[in-house]
Amino acid sequence: MVRFFKYLLIAGYIAGLLVVSHWIGQQAFTWMPSEATAEAQKVDELFSFLVSIGTFIFLGLNSMMLYSVIFFRAPKEDYTEGHPSRGDVRLEILWTATPILLVVWIAFQGFNIYQQLNIIGLQQIVHLHTPLQSQRVYAAEISDVPKPASETIEVFVKQWDWSFCYANNVISHELHLPVNLTTRLNMHAKDVLHSFYVPEFRLQQYIVPGRNIDLVLTPIRTGKYHLKDSLFSGTYFALLDANVYVESPQKYNQWLNQTAAQEPTSATNQAVAEHNQPPKTWFKTSWYTVTPAPPYVITGKERVSNDT
Amino acid sequence: MTHNSLEKITEVRQSVNNWRRYFSFSTDHKVIGVQYMVTTFIFFLIGGLLAMIIRAELITPELNVVDRPLYNGLFTMHGTIMIFLWIIPFNAGISNYLVPLMIGARDMAFPLLNAISFWIIPAASILLLSSFLLPNGTAQSGWWSYPPISLQIPPGQPFNGEFFWIVSLLLIGISSIMGAINFVTTIFWMRAPGMTFFRMPVFVWSVLSAQLLQLINLPSLTGALILLLFDLAFGTHFFKPLEGGDPIIYQHLFWFYSHPAVYIMALPAFGIFAEVLPAFSRNPLFGYRSLAIASLGIAVVSIFVWVHHMFTSATPGWMRMTFMVTSMLVAVPTGVKAFGWTATIWKSKLHLETPMLFAMGGAAMFIFGGITGVMLAAMPFDLHVHNTYFVVGHFHYIVFNTITMAIFAAIYFWFPKITGRMYAEGWGKLHFWLTFIPANITFFSMHPLGLQGMLRRVSSYDSQYQGWNIIASIGAFLLGASTLPFIANIVGSWLYGPKAVDNPWHASGLEWTTSSPPPPDNFEEIPIVKRPPYDYGNPKYSVIEPTDDNESGG
Numbered sequence: 001m002v003r004f005f006k007y008l009l010i011a012g013y014i015a016g017l018l019v020v021s022h023w024i025g026q027q028a029f030t031w032m033p034s035e036a037t038a039e040a041q042k043v044d045e046l047f048s049f050l051v052s053i054g055t056f057i058f059l060g061l062n063s064m065m066l067y068s069v070i071f072f073r074a075p076k077e078d079y080t081e082g083h084p085s086r087g088d089v090r091l092e093i094l095w096t097a098t099p100i101l102l103v104v105w106i107a108f109q110g111f112n113i114y115q116q117l118n119i120i121g122l123q124q125i126v127h128l129h130t131p132l133q134s135q136r137v138y139a140a141e142i143s144d145v146p147k148p149a150s151e152t153i154e155v156f157v158k159q160w161d162w163s164f165c166y167a168n169n170v171i172s173h174e175l176h177l178p179v180n181l182t183t184r185l186n187m188h189a190k191d192v193l194h195s196f197y198v199p200e201f202r203l204q205q206y207i208v209p210g211r212n213i214d215l216v217l218t219p220i221r222t223g224k225y226h227l228k229d230s231l232f233s234g235t236y237f238a239l240l241d242a243n244v245y246v247e248s249p250q251k252y253n254q255w256l257n258q259t260a261a262q263e264p265t266s267a268t269n270q271a272v273a274e275h276n277q278p279p280k281t282w283f284k285t286s287w288y289t290v291t292p293a294p295p296y297v298i299t300g301k302e303r304v305s306n307d308t
Numbered sequence: 309m310t311h312n313s314l315e316k317i318t319e320v321r322q323s324v325n326n327w328r329r330y331f332s333f334s335t336d337h338k339v340i341g342v343q344y345m346v347t348t349f350i351f352f353l354i355g356g357l358l359a360m361i362i363r364a365e366l367i368t369p370e371l372n373v374v375d376r377p378l379y380n381g382l383f384t385m386h387g388t389i390m391i392f393l394w395i396i397p398f399n400a401g402i403s404n405y406l407v408p409l410m411i412g413a414r415d416m417a418f419p420l421l422n423a424i425s426f427w428i429i430p431a432a433s434i435l436l437l438s439s440f441l442l443p444n445g446t447a448q449s450g451w452w453s454y455p456p457i458s459l460q461i462p463p464g465q466p467f468n469g470e471f472f473w474i475v476s477l478l479l480i481g482i483s484s485i486m487g488a489i490n491f492v493t494t495i496f497w498m499r500a501p502g503m504t505f506f507r508m509p510v511f512v513w514s515v516l517s518a519q520l521l522q523l524i525n526l527p528s529l530t531g532a533l534i535l536l537l538f539d540l541a542f543g544t545h546f547f548k549p550l551e552g553g554d555p556i557i558y559q560h561l562f563w564f565y566s567h568p569a570v571y572i573m574a575l576p577a578f579g580i581f582a583e584v585l586p587a588f589s590r591n592p593l594f595g596y597r598s599l600a601i602a603s604l605g606i607a608v609v610s611i612f613v614w615v616h617h618m619f620t621s622a623t624p625g626w627m628r629m630t631f632m633v634t635s636m637l638v639a640v641p642t643g644v645k646a647f648g649w650t651a652t653i654w655k656s657k658l659h660l661e662t663p664m665l666f667a668m669g670g671a672a673m674f675i676f677g678g679i680t681g682v683m684l685a686a687m688p689f690d691l692h693v694h695n696t697y698f699v700v701g702h703f704h705y706i707v708f709n710t711i712t713m714a715i716f717a718a719i720y721f722w723f724p725k726i727t728g729r730m731y732a733e734g735w736g737k738l739h740f741w742l743t744f745i746p747a748n749i750t751f752f753s754m755h756p757l758g759l760q761g762m763l764r765r766v767s768s769y770d771s772q773y774q775g776w777n778i779i780a781s782i783g784a785f786l787l788g789a790s791t792l793p794f795i796a797n798i799v800g801s802w803l804y805g806p807k808a809v810d811n812p813w814h815a816s817g818l819e820w821t822t823s824s825p826p827p828p829d830n831f832e833e834i835p836i837v838k839r840p841p842y843d844y845g846n847p848k849y850s851v852i853e854p855t856d857d858n859e860s861g862g
Contacts, residue, residue: 032759040692042688043688061675069660072653082589082656092598092644103639192457192460193457209550210549211622231454234448234457234460238371238769239768281374287445
C-alpha cells in the first residue's frame with residue numbers, strides 16, 4: 001500500500017513537472033523579439049520545444065538534489081555509510097537511453113524546422129568531396145541551386161558601414177524590404193568578416209570577403225527593425241548598424257522611385273564621426289585603430305562610390 | 309609509534325612545509341602542482357579584474373569608462389587569460405598534485421619535463437601581459453583571433469599586441485602538450501600494483517580523457533597560430549581572403565581545438581564532482597563504470613563537434629545537420645554523469661561542508677549550462693542567438709558556474725592534504741554563498757539579453773538592453789568581492805589554521821592514506837591496491853581515524 005502511494009506520488013510529481021515545463025515552454029515565445037519573418041516563427045517553435053524539455057530536465061534533477069539536501073542530512077559526526085549501492089544496471093541503461101532518445105527527438109525537430117526555414121544560407125565554400133566523387137553529384141547539391149526570389153538587393157558591408165544597392169541602381173544606407181515577398185540578399189564584405197543579423201528575422205549569416213553570399217528571406221510583418229553586424233569587426237563594431245524597413249510592396253516601390261529621383265547626398269556615419277571626435281571616457285588610450293572608410297554616397301540618379 | 313619514528317615524521321613534515329621550495333625549480337609533482345595553482349589563481353584575479361572593468365562599461369548603453377580600442381583589448385585579454393592562464397593550467401596543477409597520489413605513484417613519469425611545462429607558463433604570461441605596455445596595446449580581436457581582423461596591425465610595428473598574443477599562446481600550447489604527454493604516460497605506466505583501470509578514481513579517468521584530447525586536438529590550434537603568425541609577420545596569405553587565402557579554414561582549425569578545449573576544462577571538473585560528492589554523501593559513486601567510460605565518451609564525441617561554432621559561417625547544409633547531431637550527442641555521456649551524481653546524493657547522508665556546497669552548486673548549474681548547450685547545438689535556434697549574450701551566458705555557466713565552482717570545491721577538499729592545515733569552515737560557506745548567488749545573477753541575466761538580440765563584444769548598445777545589463781554588472785561586482793573571503797581564508801588558514809589529520813573527510817581515495825602534506829616520495833611504501841574506488845558502502849574501509857588532541861578533523 002505504501003509503495004502504491006509512493007508510485008502515485010512520483011507519478012503526480014512527474015505530471016506536475018510536465019505541466020510546469022509546458023507552461024514555461026509557452027512563455028518562451030514572449031522572451032524573443034517580435035517575429036518578422038516566416039522563418040522566425042519556426043525558430044521560436046523550436047525554442048519553445050527546447051525550453052519545455054530543458055525545464056523538465058533541469059527541474060527534475062535539481063529538485064532531486066534539493067530534496068536530498070532537505071531530507072537526507074547526516075548528523076554532524078556521523079560518517080557511517082549512506083546507501084551502499086554501487087549501481088543499478090536497469091537504471092543506468094534507462095538514463096543512457098533517455099538522453100539518446102531526447103537527442104534523436106531534438107535533432108529530428110531541428111532538422112525538420114531547418115527544412116521548413118527554406119533558406120539557402122550561403123553558397124558552399126567548403127567542399128569536402130573526395131577525388132572519387134564525381135563533379136556531377138557535387139553539382140547537384142540543393143544549396144547550389146539559386147532559389148527564386150521576387151527582389152534582389154546587393155548588400156555591401158565594410159568597416160564600419162552598411163549600404164544596399166537596389167535593382168534600379170539606387171544606393172541607400174537603409175534596407176527596405178517588401179512584405180510577404182521573397183527577397184534575395186547578395187552580400188559582399190569589403191575587408192574583414194562581417195555578419196548579417198536582424199534579431200526579429202532570427203537569422204545570422206557571415207559575410208566573407210571575396211565571396212558572394214546569398215541569403216533569401218521572406219519578411220511577414222511591416223515595421224522598422226535594426227540590422228547589426230553580429231561578428232566582431234574591429235574598433236567601431238558596436239556602431240555598425242542600419243535601419244531595416246519592411247513595408248508593403250506599394251510603399252516599397254514608392255520609396256524606390258522617390259530615392260531614384262533624388263540628387264546624390266552624402267551620408268552620415270557614426271564610426272567616422274566618432275573617429276573624428278572620440279567620446280569622453282575615464283580611461284583613454286592612443287591604441288591603433290583602422291580608420292573608418294567614408295560611406296557610400298546615397299545616390300539615385302547616378303551610382304557613385306567614394307569608397308577608398 | 310616510537311619516539312624516533314615520530315621525530316622522523318616531524319622532520320619530514322617540516323621539510324615539506326618549507327615555503328621556499330614553492331619558489332624553486334622543483335621536480336616534485338606536488339610542488340609543481342602548487343606552483344601551477346597559485347600562479348594561475350593570480351591570473352584568475354587579473355582576468356576577473358578585467359571582467360569587472362568590462363561590466364562597468366556595460367552598465368550604461370553609452371561609452372563612458374574606456375575607449376573602444378581598450379575595451380576590445382580588455383575582452384580579448386579577459387578571455388585569453390581565463391581560458392589559457394586560469395582554467396586549463398589550474399587543471400594541470402591540481403592534476404599534477406593529485407594524479408600520482410591517486411594512482412599510487414611516487415611522481416610523474418617525466419619530472420623534469422613537468423617542471424619545464426610549468427615554468428613556460430609564467431614566461432608566456434609575462435609576454436602576454438607585457439603587451440599592455442606596447443604603444444598600440446594588446447591584441448584586440450577577441451580570444452579566437454579570427455583573421456583577417458587579427459591581421460589588421462599598426463603599420464611599421466612588427467612587434468604588436470597580436471604578435472605577442474600568438475607567441476604567448478604558442479608557448480602555452482607547447483607547455484600543454486608537454487604536460488599531456490606526461491599525464492598520459494604517468495597514468496598508463498606508473499599505477500601502483502593492483503590499480504587497474506577500473507580501480508582508478510573517476511578524476512584520473514577525467515584527466516586521462518582531457519589530456520588525450522590535448523594530444524589529439526591541440527596541434528590543430530598550434531598549426532593555425534603558426535600560419536596566422538606567418539600571415540601577420542612574414543607576408544604570407546593563408547587566411548587573407550582578398551589575396552586568395554581562406555579565413556574559414558582558420559575557423560575550422562581553431563574550433564577543432566577550441567571546442568574540445570571546453571571539455572579539456574570541464575572533464576577535470578566532472579572528476580572533482582566524482583570525488584567530492586561520494587565523500588560527503590558517504591556513498592559509493594553510483595554507476596562508477598558508466599561514469600568512468602562516459603569521460604572517454606565525452607572526449608571521443610567532442611572531437612566531432614567543432615562545426616557547431618560555424619553554423620552561420622560558410623557551412624553547407626549537410627555539414628550543419630551532421631554537426632548538429634554530433635554536438636547534441638555530447639549530451640549522452642554528460643547526461644550519464646549528471647544522473648550518476650544525482651543518484652549518488654539521493655537518499656544518502658549528506659555533509660554540507662564547503663567542498664560539498666561548491667560541488668553540488670557546480671553540478672546543479674552544469675545541468676543549466678548543458679541544457680543551453682543543447683539549445684545552441686540545435687542549428688535553427690543557433691542562427692538567432694549565435695554571437696549574442698546567450699552564448700556568453702551559456703559559456704560562463706560552464707566555465708564559471710560549473711568549472712570554477714568545481715575548482716573551488718577541489719581547493720577546499722584537498723586543502724588539508726596539500727597544506728596539512730584545515731581551512732575555516734564559516735569563511736568557506738560565506739565564500740560559497742557570495743559566489744553562487746552573484747554568479748547566477750550575472751550569468752543568468754545574459755540569457756534574456758541574448759534572446760533579445762544583444763551582441764557579444766559590443767562596447768555600447770541600444771538602451772532597451774540596459775536593465776539586464778545593470779543586474780549582470782551588479783552580480784559581477786559582487787562576484788569579484790567574493791574572492792576576498794576566499795583569499796583571507798586560504799592565506800590565513802595556510803599560515804595559522806589548525807593542523808589537519810591525514811584524512812579529515814574520511815574519504816576513500818589513495819591520496820588520503822598518506823600524511824598531510826604528503827612526504828617527498830608520496831608514500832612510505834608503494835601501496836598495493838586491493839579494493840574498488842569509492843568504497844564508502846563497505847564498513848571495512850569506513851573507519852574513522854583517531855585524532856590527536858592538537859589536531860582537528862573536518
